[in-house]
Amino acid sequence: xxxxxxxxxxxxxxxxxxxxxxxxxxxxxxxxxxxxxxxxxxxxxxxxxxxxxxxxxxxxxxxxxxxxxxxxxxxxxxxxxxxxxxxxxxxxxxxxxxxxxxxxxxxxxxxxxxxxxxxxxxxxxxxxxxxxxxxxxxxxxxxxxxxxxxxxxxxxxxxxxxxxxxxxxxxxxxxxxxxxxxxxxxxxxxxxxxxxxxxxxxxxxxxxxxxxxxxxxxxxxxxxxxxxxxxxxxxxxxxxxxxx
Numbered sequence: 464x465x466x467x468x469x470x471x472x473x474x475x476x477x478x479x480x481x482x483x484x485x486x487x488x489x490x491x492x493x494x495x496x497x498x499x500x501x502x503x504x505x506x507x508x509x510x511x512x513x514x515x516x517x518x519x520x521x522x523x524x525x526x527x528x529x530x531x532x533x534x535x536x537x538x539x540x541x542x543x544x545x546x547x548x549x550x551x552x553x554x555x556x557x558x559x560x561x562x563x564x565x566x567x568x569x570x571x572x573x574x575x576x577x578x579x580x581x582x583x584x585x586x587x588x589x590x591x592x593x594x595x596x597x598x599x600x601x602x603x604x605x606x607x608x609x610x611x612x613x614x615x616x617x618x619x620x621x622x623x624x625x626x627x628x629x630x631x632x633x634x635x636x637x638x639x640x641x642x643x644x645x646x647x648x649x650x651x652x653x654x655x656x657x658x659x660x661x662x663x664x665x666x667x668x669x670x671x672x673x674x675x676x677x678x679x680x681x682x683x684x685x686x687x688x689x690x691x692x693x694x695x696x697x698x699x700x701x702x703x704x705x706x707x
Contacts, residue, residue: 473533474657474660474661475506475507475530475533475661476507476508476509476533476534477654477657478654478657478658478660478661479506479507479509479658479661480509480593480646480648480658480694480696481509481510481513482509482510482513482563482591482646482698483644483645483646483698484513485642485644486513486591486644486700487510487513487514487516487517488517489641489642490514490517490559490561490587490589491517491518493587493589493639493702494518494558494559494586494587495558495559495583495585495586495587495704496558496583497517497518497519497558497559498518498519498520498558499518499519499520499521499522499552499556499557499558499559500514500518500520500521500522500557500558500559500560500561501521501522501523501524501550501552501557501559501560501561501581502514502521502522502523502524502560502561502562502563503524503525503546503547503550503560503562503565503569503574503577504524504525504547504562504563504565504566504568504569505523505524505525505530505531505534505542505563505565506525506527506530506534506563506564506565507530507531507533507534508523508533508534508535508540509563509564510561510563511523511534511535511537511540512535512537512540514561515537515539515540518539518558518559519539520539520540520541521537521539521540521541522540522541522543522550522552522557523540523541523542523543524542524543524544524545524546524547524550525542525544525545526544526545526546526547527544528544531544547562547565547569547574547577548569548570548573548574548576548577549573549577550577550580550581552580552581553581554580554581555580555581555582555583555584556581556583557581557582557583557586558583558586558587559586559587559588559589560578560581560582560586560587560588560589560705561589561590562589562590562591563591563592564591564592564593564625566590566592566624566629566632567592567621567622567624567625567629567632568621571632571633575633575635578705579705579707582705582707583705584705584706584707585704585705585706586704586705587639587702587703587704587705588636588702588703588704588705589700589701589702590629590634590700590701590702591698591699591700591701592625592628592629592698592699593625593646593696593697593698593699594625594626594628594696594697594699595607595611595626595696595697596658596694596695596696597694597695597696598692598693598694598695599693599695600692600693602685602686603655603686603692603693603694606678606681606682606685609678610659610678613674613678614662614664614665614668614671615664616664617664617665617667617668617671618663618664618667619663619664619667622663622664628697628699629699629701634701634703636703636704636705636706637703637704637706638701638702638703639702639703639704641700641701641702642700643698643699643700644698645695645698646695646696646697646698647693647694647695647696648693648694648695649691649692649693649694650691650692650694651689651690651691651692652682652683652686652687652688652689652690652691652692653683653688653689655682655692655694656679656682656683659675659678660675
């Protein structure tokens with residue numbers, strides 16, 4: 464699992480979106496028990512705190528120590544610096560496994576071997592993510608489209624699986640019917656720019672810094688500092704029960 468975000472971990476924590484609150488209620492309702500949830504690829508904790516509201520213990524793992532240093536503390540959360548493919552959880556200990564916007568980074572074969580090791584029979588497995596942001600504001604939407612056009616050649620290959628809502632990745636479980644929820648926010652323009660700056664494509668584009676600085680100045684000149692603008696993301700979720 465390559466980390467494109469280690470050098471911008473604080474900004475990643477501040478700028479990335481959070482998830483619809485009903486998602487976590489749904490996970491808690493569908494889990495066979497709420498003793499222990501494993502969250503591999505937790506990053507800087509965009510989902511972790513919400514999961515901890517419903518489970519007695521959350522073991523949140525990520526291979527990036529920089530990301531984990533930014534993750535929020537909570538008495539129900541234990542953070543561990545380790546890859547999703549090699550967890551240190553006890554065998555058959557997890558009632559649920561939740562992966563937020565990270566499943567496409569995993570070595571799929573090794574991850575599912577890890578699931579077989581740590582999941583209890585009947586454990587809930589839920590993986591989710593979100594696609595390209597868009598805005599009902601036509602002026603912001605034009606800027607977002609420009610940003611996507613500029614960075615498009617630089618996305619890592621794994622990003623393709625976000626565009627296809629994980630439908631082309633292995634998910635070797637009977638499919639559980641899943642709801643969908645709107646994923647929306649109203650952010651100041653500065654946070655929107657910070658969010659764009661965290662895109663993995665921009666991390667890989669060597670000349671991207673110069674483009675971004677000019678782009679940010681144009682956006683700020685159009686809207687003015689502190690202007691709040693609406694955003695939305697297409698949200699997707701896959702889930703099933705482990706039958707091991």
